[in-house]
Amino acid sequence: MRTSIATVCLSGTLEEKMHACANAGFDGIEIFEQDLLVSPHSPEEIRDLAARLGLSLDLYQPFRDFEGVPEELLAENLYRAEAKFRLMRSLGMDLMLLCSNVGTATIDDDELAAAQLRRLGDLAARYGIRIAYEALAWGTFVNDFEHAMRIVDLADHPNIGTCLDSFHILSRGWNPAGIEKIPAEKIFFVQLADAPQLSMDILSWSRHYRVFPGEGAWELDKFMGHLVRSGYNGPVSLEIFNDVFRQADEERTAVDAMRSLIWLEERTSVHLLETDGPDARYPMQLATLPQVAEPTGFNFAEVKAENTEHVQQLLSQLGFTFRGRHRTKPVQLWTQGQARIIINEQQARGLEPTIAALAFDVEDPLVAASRALQLKATAVPRQSQANEAVLQAVKAPDSTEIFLCEATPDGTAAWTDEFATDGAKRSGQDLITHIDHVNLAQPWQHFDESVLFYESTLSLAPRPSTEVPSPVGLVRSQVMRTEDGNVRLALNIAPLVMEQPGPSAESAYPQHIAFACTDLIALARNAVASGLEFLKIPANYYADLQARFRLAPELLATLQELNLLYDRDETGEFLHFYTATVGSVFFEVVERRSSYDGYGAPNAPVRLSAQYLLSKHG
Template structure:
C-alpha cells in the first residue's frame, strides 16, 4: 500500500512537515495550498526538497467553488484554475483536488455542472493535470460520492476522475459499497480520516475532530475493503483536520500517523480474508505484521522514585510480602498472589513515586516486540548482566515502558530468580509472608497528556491488540476527567487511560493527575481489616456518600456499617456487585483493592467522583 499524508495534518513550516513525513516513512504527501502560500521557498525548491527526501508530491489541494455558477464567475474560476495548473507544473504535481461547490453555486443542474467541469478538465489537460472531484458532505448541490461519480461520468474526460474521502462518506452514513461500482482507473485519489461519533454539524465535526485511523469510531477496514475490491492501487492518504495535531510536535504526529496506516493496512487484509476468504487476489498489495496472541495477564507493575519507603509501607499494609532485592540494582520485588510490584530507585533522582513500567505476559516476546517496533514504537534498552534475563520492551506515548514477558502459567517468572529475599527488607516486613487475599492485578489506570491521548489509544490497540470500550466522563472538583478503558476480550488485561483537566497538569496549580494500580482480591473486608491493623491511611469517604448509597441500594444495616467503618465503596448492577477502597496518594501513585462479585464487569464509575473529590481535598490540605 502506497502511503501519503496531507501537510495540513501537521504543525510547523512546509519544510518541517516534509522532513517529518519522510522520517516517519511516508511515500508521498499532499501539499495543502495554505502551506505553500506562506512558505518562503519557491515551488522549484519544494520540488527539489521532495526529491532529496524521497517523497512523491501526490496532490495539490484544495481547489474550491468552481461549478454551478454563472458565466462571469466561471470565467474567473477558469483564470484562477489556470494559474494553479502552472504552479503545479513548477511543483511537479499532476493531480489537483477539486471539492464540490459549497459557497457560490446557484445552478442545481448536473448537466450544466458537468459542462463547466468539462471545460476545466480540457484546460487542465493542456498542462498535463488530472482533476480529482470530491464530494464534500456539506456541498451545496453535490454532497455524496455517488452523485459526484455520476457527474464525473457526464464530464467524460480521461483526466477527470473522482477522489474518495472516508470522512465525507462515513460521517453521513452513506453506504460505501458503491465504491466497488466505480472503475479503478477513475478513482484518482483516496483520502482517509477516522473520527469519534459526535452529535454536531458535519462541517465543525470535520474541521476540528478528525483523527488518524484506529483513533475514532469509523469502520475504515470495511471502507478500505471496498476500495481494494474495486481494484484501486494508488496512494492512500491521510487528511486530518485536528486542532491538537496542529499544535503538537510534527515529528511525533507524523510517527503516530504512520503507525495508523501500518495498523490499517493489516486490519484491511484481515477484513478481506474474513469476508472473501484467504485466497483473494487484489491489485493493492497489503503487508502484514508479526502475528501475536493477546497478552494473557499482567506480569509486573513498576513504581519508580528516588525514595520509595512510603510505597513499600503501603504494599506491606495491603498484605504484600517482600520477595527480595535485585542482586545488582537498587530494585525491590513485592508479591501477593500473581500481583508483582517492582520498586525501582535507580536513575530516579528527585523523582516522586510514579508508575514507570508495565509488564505483560505474551506467548512470544520477541515477535511481540518486533510487531511493536514495526508499528513505530521506540525500543527500550535496560542494562543487564550476562546471567540476567534480557526483557523485550518499548516505550508508550506517555513514556511508560511496556515490557513483553514470557507467559507463565505456574506463578513463577524467570527474572524473579535475580532477587534475593534475604537482603534489603524493611524491618517491619522481614520474614512476614504475603497475606494471600490479593490474587492479581485487576486493572491499571494511567493518566495521559491531553495532546497525546488519541496516540495512546492507537498505540495500545495496535501493539497489544487491546479493544477500546466506550469512553466515559466523570466530574472532579476542577473539571471533567475523560476515561477510556482498553482491555483484552477475556478481561485479563484492563487498562484505563485518563485525560485529566488541564488545571491538574499545571505544576503551578496542583500536582499531576495521579495514577494507580487496582488489585483483585477474594475478600475485601478482610483485606481492609488487616490493612487498618497495619496502619493504612485509607482515602476517606464522606458520610453523605453512605446516606446516598443506602437510598439507592437499601443495604443491610450491618453491611452498610462495615462499609463505612473501613471507607469501602460499593456498586451494583444487574450482573453483580463491586466493593473497593483506595489508599492515600504517595507522590503520583495510589492503590485500589477491588472485589468483583458474580458477573460485575465495571469499575465502580458512580464512585469515581467521590474518590476525585476526596483526593482533591487532601491535596488542598497538603496530604496525599
C-alpha cells in the same frame, strides 16, 4: 499500499512537515495550498527537497468553488485554475483536488457542471494535469460521492476523475459499497479520516474532530475493503483536520499517523481474508504484521522514585512480601499472590513516585516486540548482565515503558530469580491474588494516540469512554481491555487545569494500580491493624448508598467504619478501597463478587473529591 498524508495534518512549516513525514516513513504527501503560500521557499526548492527526502508530491489541494456557476464567473475560475496549473508544473505535480462548490454555486444542473468540468479538463490537459473531483459533505448541490461520480461520467474526460474521502462519505451515512462500482481508473485519489461519533453540524465536525484511523468510531477496514475490491492501486492518504494535531510536535504526530495506516492496512487485509477468502487477488498489495494474541495478564507494574519509603510502607501494610533487591540494580521486588510490584530507584533523582512501567504476559515476547516496532513504537534500551533475563520493552506514547514477558502456565516469572530472597519477610496472608487493572493519566494532546497504540500493539479493545465529574472539571476515561478481562487498562484525561504527568515531573493528577483480592473486608482490617490510613469517604456517601441498595445494617456499618466503597449491578457486587496518594501514585484493592465486570464508576466522583480535599487540606 502506497502511503501519503496531507500537510494540513501537522504543525510547523512546510519544510518541517516534509522532514517529519519522511522520517515517519511516508511515501508521499499532499501539499495543502496554505502551507506553500506562507513558505519562504520557491516551488522549485520544495520540489527538490521532496526529491532529496524521497517523498512524492501526490496532490495539490484544494481548488474550490468552480462548477455550477454562470459563464462570466466560470471564466474567472478558469483563469484562477490556470495559474495553479503553472504553479503545479513548477512543483512537478500532476494531480489537483477540486472540491464540490460550496460558496458560489447557483445552478443545480449536472449537465452544466459536467460541461464545466470538461472545459477544466481540457485546460488541465495542456499542462499534463489531472483533476480529482471530490463531493464535500456540505457541498451546495453535490455532497454525495456517487453524485460526484455521475458528473465525472457525464464530463467524460480522461483528465477528470474523482477523489474519495472517507469523512465526506461516512459522516453523511452514505453506503461506501458503491465504491466497488466505480472504475478503478477513475478513482484518482483517496483520502482517509476517522472521527468520533458526534451530533453536530458536519462542517464543524470535519474541521475540528477528525482523527487518524483507529482513533475514532468508524469501520475503516470495511471502507478500505470496498476500495481494494474496486481495483484502485494509488496512494492512500490521510487528511485530518484536528486542533490538537495542529498544536502537537510534528515528528510525533507523523509517527502516530503512519502507525494508523500500518494498522489499517493490516486490518483491511484480515477483513478481506475473512470475507473474500485466501484466493482473492487485488492490484493493491496489503502488508501484514506479526500476529499476536491478547495478553493473558499483568506480569508486573513498576513504580519509580528517588525516595521509595512511603511506597514500601503502603505495600507492606497491604500484606505484600518484600522479596529483596536485584543483585545488580537498585530495584526492589514486592509480591503477593501473582501481583508483582517493582520499585525502581534508578535514574530517579528528584522524582516523586510515579508509574513508570507495565509488563504484560504474552505468548511470544519476540513476536510481540517485532509487531510493536513495525508499528513505529520505540524500543527501550536495557543493559543486562550475564545470567539475567532479556526482557523486550517499548515506550508507550505517555513514556510508560511496556514490557512483554513470556506467559507461563503457572504464572511464574523467571526474572524474579534475580532478586535476593535472604531475609525476605512476609507481611501477612496472601489475600491479594493479582493486578486487576491499572489507571494511567494521559496528556490531553496524546490521548487518541495512546488508544491506537494499545489497540494496535497489544490487541487491547477500547470500551465506550465515560466522563466522570471531579471538583476541577470532567475526567474522560477510556478502558482498554482483553475480551476475558484478564488485562484492564484505564486511560484518563484529566481536566486541563490539572498538570499532566511526565517522565520526570510530579503530577497533580494521580494514577493507580488496582489489586484483586478474595476478601476485601479481611484485608482492610489487616491493613488498618498495620497502620494503613485509607482515603477518607464522607458520611453522605453511605447515606446515599443505603438509599440506593438497602444494605444490611451490619455491612453498611462495616463499610463506613473502614472507608470502603460499594457498587452492585445485575451481575454481582463490587467492594473496593483506596490508599492515600504518594507522589502521583495510589493503590486500590477490589473484590469482585459473582460476575461483576465494572470498576465502581458511580464511586469515582467520591474518590476524586476526597483526593482533592486531601491535596488541599492534608
